[in-house]
Amino acid sequence: MCLAIPVQVTELLDGDMAKVSLDGVGKVISLALVEDVSVGDYVILHVGYALNKLDPEEAQKTLELLAEAGVVAS
Amino acid sequence: MCLAIPVQVTELLDGDMAKVSLDGVGKVISLALVEDVSVGDYVILHVGYALNKLDPEEAQKTLELLAEAGVVAS
Amino acid sequence: MKYVDEYRDGKLARGIAATIAREVRPDRPYRFMEFCGGHTHAIARYGLEDLLPENLRMIHGPGCPVCVLPVGRLNDAIKLARRPEVTLCTYADLMRVPGSDGMSLTKAKADGADIRMVYSTLDALRIAQEKPARQVVFFGIGFETTTPPSALAILQAKKLGLKNFSVFCNHVLTPAAIQAIVGAPEGASKVPLDGFVGPAHVSTVIGTRPYEHFAETYAKPVVIAGFEPLDVMQAILMLVRQVNDGRAMVENEYIRAVTQDGNLKAQETVAQVFELRDTFEWRGLGAVADSALRLRDAYAEFDAEKIFDVHTVAAQDNPACECGAILRGEKRPTDCKLFGTVCTPETPMGSCMVSSEGSCAAHWTYGRFRDSENRRAS
Amino acid sequence: MKYVDEYRDGKLARGIAATIAREVRPDRPYRFMEFCGGHTHAIARYGLEDLLPENLRMIHGPGCPVCVLPVGRLNDAIKLARRPEVTLCTYADLMRVPGSDGMSLTKAKADGADIRMVYSTLDALRIAQEKPARQVVFFGIGFETTTPPSALAILQAKKLGLKNFSVFCNHVLTPAAIQAIVGAPEGASKVPLDGFVGPAHVSTVIGTRPYEHFAETYAKPVVIAGFEPLDVMQAILMLVRQVNDGRAMVENEYIRAVTQDGNLKAQETVAQVFELRDTFEWRGLGAVADSALRLRDAYAEFDAEKIFDVHTVAAQDNPACECGAILRGEKRPTDCKLFGTVCTPETPMGSCMVSSEGSCAAHWTYGRFRDSENRRAS
Amino acid sequence: MSAPRLRARKLDLKTGKVDLSHGAGGRAMAQLIGEIFAENFANDLLAQGNDQAVFSVPPGRLAMTTDGYVVSPLFFPGGNIGSLAVHGTVNDLAMAGARPLHLSASFILEEGFPLADLARIAESMGAAAREAGVKIVTGDTKVVERGKADGVFISTAGIGVVPDGLDLSGDKARPGDVILVSGTIGDHGVAIMSSRENLQFETQILSDSAALNGLVADMVAACGESLRLLRDPTRGGLAATLNEIARQSNIGVRIEEDALPVKPEVAAACELLGLDPLNVANEGKLIAFVAPEAAEKLLRVMREHPLGKDAAIIGACVDDPHHFVQMRTSFGGGRIVDWLSGEQLPRIC
């Protein structure tokens, strides 16, 4: 029910809508719940609405933590 | 459009309706346009309504005339 | 089938045919118009032409309600049917009649219009009761035979308090049409007639009296006849005899069902609900005064013309179609260039190719093997 | 898929698994509840159990909105859908949930109810605009993630002046449910928990702050985690470390999407339209105070409960169904006698066998090969 | 290895309805097929559960045919859409002189259709197939949303084997050939119409729906070398079939109205509806075109079979480039017998 997926904004449309893309699959979604979204941003898409912007730096940081958690072990 | 066929009344029903029969095929029709119809009478059926009672004596007379018209000729 | 099969007896027919053949004078033509499509159909269906002498010709009259309905009124019906709130109920005969631009009720239905073929006004009433959210319009068409059931339906709707039932009234009057034929000004195209086979079931309603005027004024014999083939044969014999005797009177072959006064109850029912229109357009005959009915104001709430604000726009027949001349008795189906080529019952160009009582349809469906071209070829 | 595939990397997973295996103390159990169905699904779908040590057990929590919806409310939705004027729009997950008497939205639809599966409240709004003659009711269900889209739809309907759109609101609140779990009175059946994997997308909306109370008051570690399998692995590692360290704090693994404050715009939107219900029934948890939302009076015209005068009648769960105990973490799917015999996804007896986030469905669909009986046999 | 424990509950054949899951290719569909179709069609080939059946066929040329069945109402006096779907396809094979072997059946179900009705239909199909000596060896089931179909549509296809030396075809009629009909005409169409809600008339007439392969086998055995063609006058009735053949064989047809077997009740129903029995559908009747010298023998053979007891010689073929079908009416005149155009009552098969 809470499933959501990061998609990239490819075009801003009228009425707080936007075109987004997930690996070449395009879709029109609503940006009414988020602020300051630009083309190129990743947003988390849930039931047709962007729930949040995804923070690329924090994402990178998480990946590093994941790698670290694994590396420590081996 | 004006096609009609003689059918025999087999049962009088409520609401000025009647059951009629044509060689064993039964149908419910309206008697609202005719008066004094009894079971056994033949009526002329047109688009679900009896248009007229058929007069058996006149029918017989016509048959005699037809026979006569033909006989004269042969 | 009692009172049916007796009147389809082939042996009797051959007897009457022989009598007719014997009684016709070889030196003159006999040109009789059967007014009704029902007679036209019987003549074609039973192959009566094969039983009649060469110099006796049956001319098909305008007594086919489907055939005489003008294109403009059919367009109105299609327009009504296409209203999203409307369910149009119609007798099946009307489904394929071509309106303007090749449209028809069949095509409008395929296009999505809600159109139901019914066998009776009782069915239309039932639909109105079952579907209170729909506006059920009955496409009322026909002569005096078919008018009383429409009148009754309106009375019944009033009694039931139905708010969603109406009639699009196109009921027309037989005597007015006969008048238009016999009273037409003389001219090159006017077809000479030696007598009429008078209506069968119309007469069960209106009786024999209304025809007396024609017999007297225009000196034309009229024989009212049933729709069974022997009825028609017998009526023809009776007409031959009137012609031969120089008589011109109304005779009644259909005494088993037709009286002098007709069905008074039916007449009263009609008079209660309907009134005369000043004039009405007939295909083939043009505008004919006092020839059609409309709903009285007291029943305005059931009058589709008023409810849906119908304003008929006169529309052109297909110019190549000879229906008009055929309906006036001036031409035969085979006189039309379109007959059997582009115009067939599958792709009718005129109304006469649609109703099984139409001259063109009857000839196509039953009689075309007689056409000289076809005789030659086979 | 960027920001997706990276978090599904099997090699990294094996690394983290090894770290977990190394860090867990063999002498104690680790019992972590993942609150969310999304986590439950990821654990089953990616086979995480195979990567975790024997003494670390994941306990599935009540965070599946479909699973916790009480039968009475589902009956209400079915009743709404069966109203002839209503078109009920619902997320697909709800279609097969069994209501009373074995009825479900799927069966009601087969029976003729007008029920549409939608992917978004935007679809429901579109249907309402396209079908002005229908009363379009959106079956609103879900946690804080799914509530803002419902709130926006209502605001949009108001803006558009729609008179035929309403929401049947069953939105519930995550913190209240966590409270019901951790704050339940001690007893024989209460399941001991060593920490929580905290919600992913719920937290994108509400932020991390609401969980601090639980960490503090009940001394339970909470790690908020994304729904990708590496997120879950990492969160488990973080929980193990908190337990080992004797810490109990809120940590955030899902920093790429979750902030301390959450999405304030979404929170405001929700607050504008909805208000707290005093109490609401949860399957498994019973009546929970301040745990659900209803429409504010200012939006009464969009409140299906008011428009259609819904009065929920409490209804019995199937008495053999263990969903309640499973949702409280007290039992596992295989503890239910019906699991896999009469209860399967085709013929579910309880809601947990319907949603792919339900414990029973997840175990049936992905994990049942691990059951000892099945291992033995194969 | 032990058999896996039974998991699914049985279908609710009393009050259950078809829903979309029954067409989704999953376990629900497998259950529907197993408990309704496999159960009633029971045969070894279908039981294999493959997407196709594989089998050996006896020597001879093959006949193949298909028909879709959309009759309304689904249940009518004398049969239902299921028996009809078997008879119709068996008959189209038999009309080639073929011995029908196997049928396939494709079902399109409307969401909400009662499982009880589906089971009744499948039962009738199974019984009709057994009676005709054919197997329903492969099938398919689709479910469409409510309002996108009308209960159930069935398309059956069939194959049969044609004995060597027999070559019946619609183009083989020659002037002089004699035309026979196997029994009374119009029964099926009238039975369907009598059960239509909006027509509302009462008769005792039953559909004549039946498998004709037995009758045909007798006819072929007795007169195979003299037979030109067989055809079952279904949609469009005898009129359409005679016109089709006249066109295919480039001949004319002459029939006698007095020779046509028509039940009085059928004639009466047609009179009431303004129809001609010649245009009304049949489902258990055939017409045969045969060399003149074999006509009487064929008639005798047909009359000895229960499905041909009312067989009659109705006319003959003539040379006619117009392909007219003409009839001498019982009244004594001549007429064309034409295809009916337009508003024929729909969905009689």
Add this chain to the structure above:
Amino acid sequence: MSAPRLRARKLDLKTGKVDLSHGAGGRAMAQLIGEIFAENFANDLLAQGNDQAVFSVPPGRLAMTTDGYVVSPLFFPGGNIGSLAVHGTVNDLAMAGARPLHLSASFILEEGFPLADLARIAESMGAAAREAGVKIVTGDTKVVERGKADGVFISTAGIGVVPDGLDLSGDKARPGDVILVSGTIGDHGVAIMSSRENLQFETQILSDSAALNGLVADMVAACGESLRLLRDPTRGGLAATLNEIARQSNIGVRIEEDALPVKPEVAAACELLGLDPLNVANEGKLIAFVAPEAAEKLLRVMREHPLGKDAAIIGACVDDPHHFVQMRTSFGGGRIVDWLSGEQLPRIC
């Protein structure tokens, strides 16, 4: 005798619509069949205009199959219901190792359906049949009232001939057998969904709808004796097909997620819709079960055919009375691959 003059006007293939007369068995129906179906399917057997086709078949056992096609929308990226109705049935024949010979086609048309669309569909069917080397030899057309169908439904049946010695069947898989798939999975289902109005997403994905008999012929020629069975994973996708076979053959299946060929766009669309590519329909793909020693050879042969260029070995069979289909996920864990239950997107075929 001169040919009769042409009477009917041509169908209006631009703006015309199907009406009830096109199904009434009269001249209008004959015209529709002639100008749309006969025109596009053009072949000698159909041209005879009989209610069945009669023909000789080469030696070997016969395969027979049927499927109903109700796909919505009727036209989708990469095909339409017409090409699909040919491919699907050709493939079910090919899955028995049969050389497809002849098809039948039963059409159920909704009143009001545009003749132009029907002509496009018939054209695609004709083209697909020619490409697959089969003939549509017999057919049927019914018309139902508006609101009683959904544009057009097509049921095709087909027969083909199975070379002697070849016996492929769903019950022939044995523990140890290797499982191959002929290409990327999920393309058809995603293409259909992308063209559904209410889903609204954009992709470049085309349906993989194609006739597989050529590929199968190569596979049989190279590895016929080692092949256990073939099946096309259509409705229900790979998951349903593997579960079916596990049940029929009384085995278990183990596959590797990393080995499954899935286009990135298909994976993305599935992610958006919350679907698993394993449950999504294919129309031009097959799975093959083969003896382990022939697996690599079969893979090479498949990859040499254009329709098998992305072929892959995806797993193997094991002994398992539970008939579990299990998958090692790319993440490293294990999971069941189950049939999808419930609200699968309807009408993908």
